[in-house]
Ligand SMILES: Cc1cc2nc3c(=O)[nH]c(=O)nc-3n(C[C@H](O)[C@H](O)[C@H](O)COP(=O)(O)OP(=O)(O)OC[C@H]3O[C@@H](n4cnc5c(N)ncnc54)[C@H](O)[C@@H]3O)c2cc1C
Ligand SMILES: *[C@@H]1O[C@H](CO)[C@@H](O)[C@H](O)[C@H]1NC(C)=O
Ligand SMILES: *[C@@H]1O[C@H](CO)[C@@H](O)[C@H](O)[C@H]1NC(C)=O
Ligand SMILES: *[C@@H]1O[C@H](CO)[C@@H](O)[C@H](O)[C@H]1NC(C)=O
Ligand SMILES: *[C@@H]1O[C@H](CO)[C@@H](O)[C@H](O)[C@H]1NC(C)=O
C-alpha cells in the first residue's frame with residue numbers, strides 16, 4: 001500500500017505540468033548545440049546513444065563529445081589490475097571474484113541482450129564486454145575521447161544563458177590541458193569512486209600499536225579489496241552489510257576468522273561464516289570496542305564496506321581565466337542549506353541537490369538543461385534506468401519546453417523530499433537511494449518515459465517502460481540466484497542456455513528457472529549449501 005501511494009505520488013510532479021501555462025516555458029529549440037558528456041560507463045554510453053537516436057534533422061548540427069579518463073569504455077566494470085596501493089585510489093572497485101548480484105537480463109539496456117551462453121550471474125569481465133559491444137555495435141566510439149580527463153568545469157553565464165568552460169587534458173599529458181566551451185554538460189562520472197570511511201576515536205593509536213608477533217594492523221576501505229587469500233592468518237572485521245560487505249563476508253569468512261559489524265536488524269548473507277557484531281564504538285590501543293561494550297583484542301584487519309561519497313571534483317574546480325567566477329557545485333555538510341535555500345548546486349556527499357528527478361540541476365546559477373546527471377539513483381538496475389533518464393535528457397535538450405518551469409520543478413522536488421520524510425527517511429541522508437525498492441525504482445523510470453509520451457515526444461501507448469518480465473525477474477532475483485547456483489553445481493548451464501538469444505528467450509529461461517527452483521524448495525527447503 002505504501003508503495004502504491006509512493007508510485008502515485010511520484011507521478012504527481014510530472015503530470016501536474018500538463019496544466020501549466022504553455023507560454024511560460026516554451027523556448028525556441030536551439031538549432032545548434034554542443035554537448036559534453038563525462039564518463040563512458042553505463043550512464044555515459046546510455047546518454048550518448050540516446051542523443052544519437054534523436055531524429056537526424058534535430059541533431060545533425062550538434063557537436064557531441066564524451067570524455068573518458070580511462071583507456072576503454074565500461075566504467076567500473078573495466079577492472080584496475082594494478083595491485084592496490086593505498087592511499088592512491090584504484091580506478092575501479094571491481095575485484096576478481098565479483099559476479100553480478102542480479103541476473104543479467106534484468107540489467108540490460110532495453111533491446112540489447114548479453115551474448116548467447118552468458119552465465120546468468122556473470123563475472124565483471126562479461127559486464128565490461130557488454131559495454132564494449134554496446135559502444136561498438138552502435139558506432140559510439142567516434143564520439144568518445146578515451147584517456148581524456150575533465151579536470152574542471154565552470155559556467156560562464158547566468159540563470160538564463162551562458163556556456164560551460166571545460167578544462168580537459170590527456171591523462172598522459174596533464175599539464176597540457178585545453179579549454180573548451182559547451183552549451184550542455186552531462187555528468188555520468190559514477191558514484192563508486194570516492195570511499196566513505198568513518199573515523200573512530202582511538203583508531204590511529206590502535207594502528208600504531210600492532211603487537212610485534214602479529215601482522216601489521218590495517219583499516220582499508222572495500223575499494224581496495226581484491227583477493228580474499230590475502231586475509232589468511234589474519235582476524236578480520238568487515239564493517240557494513242551492503243553488496244560489498246556481503247561479498248567480503250562470503251569470501252573472507254571461509255578462509256579465516258571473520259566478524260561482520262552490522263547495524264541492528266541487518267543479517268549476514270546466507271552461508272557466510274562470520275560472527276555478527278554490532279557497530280564499532282571506538283578503539284583502544286589493544287582492542288576494537290563495539291557499541292554493546294564487547295571488545296576484540298585479536299583483530300588485524302578491518303574492511304570498511306561503508307560505501308561511497310557522491311562527488312564530482314571537476315565541478316568544484318572551475319577553470320581560471322575563463323570568465324567563470326564561482327564553482328558549479330559546492331561541498332557543504334551544512335544541514336541548514338536545503339533544496340529551497342541552496343544558492344548553488346550542493347553535495348553533502350550523500351545527496352546532490354537541488355536536482356529535478358535526480359537529473360537536472362535546479363541551481364539558480366544556470367538554466368536547468370545546462371547540467372544533467374545520469375546514473376545517480378541507487379538500488380536500481382542501472383542500464384535501463386540510465387536509458388530512461390537519457391530519453392528525458394535528450395528530449396529536454398532538443399526542446400527545453402518539455403520541462404516544467406524551474407519553480408514547478410522545485411515544487412516537485414520539495415514534494416518528493418516531504419514525502420520521503422513522512423515515510424521516515426531523511427532525504428539528505430538517503431539521497432538518491434530508491435528506498436521503496438524495485439517498485440519505486442520501476443515507478444521512477446515509468447514516470448519519466450510516460451511523461452515524454454504525454455508530451456508527444458515518444459509514441460503514445462499504454463505500456464510501462466519497465467517490461468513485465470523485468471519486473472518479475474527483479475522480484476524473483478534471489479530465487480533465480482539459488483536456482484542458478486544449483487545449475488552450476490549440476491554443471492547443467494548449457495542445458496538451460498542453449499539456443500537462448502532474444503530478450504523473450506532470456507525472460508523465459510528466468511521464469512523456468514524460478515518455477516524449477518520453487519518446486520525444488522517445496523521438497524527440500526531453501527538450504528541448498530551453495531557455498532560449501
Ligand atoms: C563492486 C560493485 C558491484 C556492483 N554490482 C552491480 C550489480 O551486480 N548489478 C547492478 O545493477 N549494479 C551493480 N553495481 C552498480 C554499478 O555502479 C552500476 O551497475 C553501473 O555500471 C555504474 O555505471 P556508471 O556509468 O554510473 O558509473 P561508472 O561505471 O563508475 O562510470 C563512470 C566513468 O566516468 C569516468 N570519469 C569519472 N570522472 C571523470 C572525469 N573527470 N573525466 C573523465 N572521465 C571521468 C570514470 O573513469 C568511469 O569510467 C555495482 C557497483 C559496485 C561498486
Ligand atoms: C556503423 O557504421 C558502419 C560503417 O560506417 C555502418 O555500416 C553501420 O550501419 C553503422 N551502424 C549503426 C548501428 O549505425
Ligand atoms: C544573462 O546574460 C544575458 C547575456 O549577457 C543577458 O542578456 C541577460 O539579461 C542576463 N539575464 C539575467 C537574468 O541576468
Ligand atoms: C597508545 O598508543 C600510542 C601510540 O602507539 C601511544 O603513544 C600511547 O602512549 C598508548 N597509550 C597507552 C595508554 O598505552
Ligand atoms: C599462515 O600461517 C601458516 C602457519 O604459520 C603458514 O605456514 C602460512 O604460510 C601462512 N599463510 C599465509 C597466506 O600467510
Ligand SMILES: *[C@@H]1O[C@H](CO)[C@@H](O)[C@H](O)[C@H]1NC(C)=O
Pocket residue numbers: 336338339340341414417
Ligand atoms: C529549507 O529550509 C527552510 C528554512 O529553514 C524551510 O522553510 C524550507 O521548508 C526547507 N525546504 C526543504 C525542501 O526542506
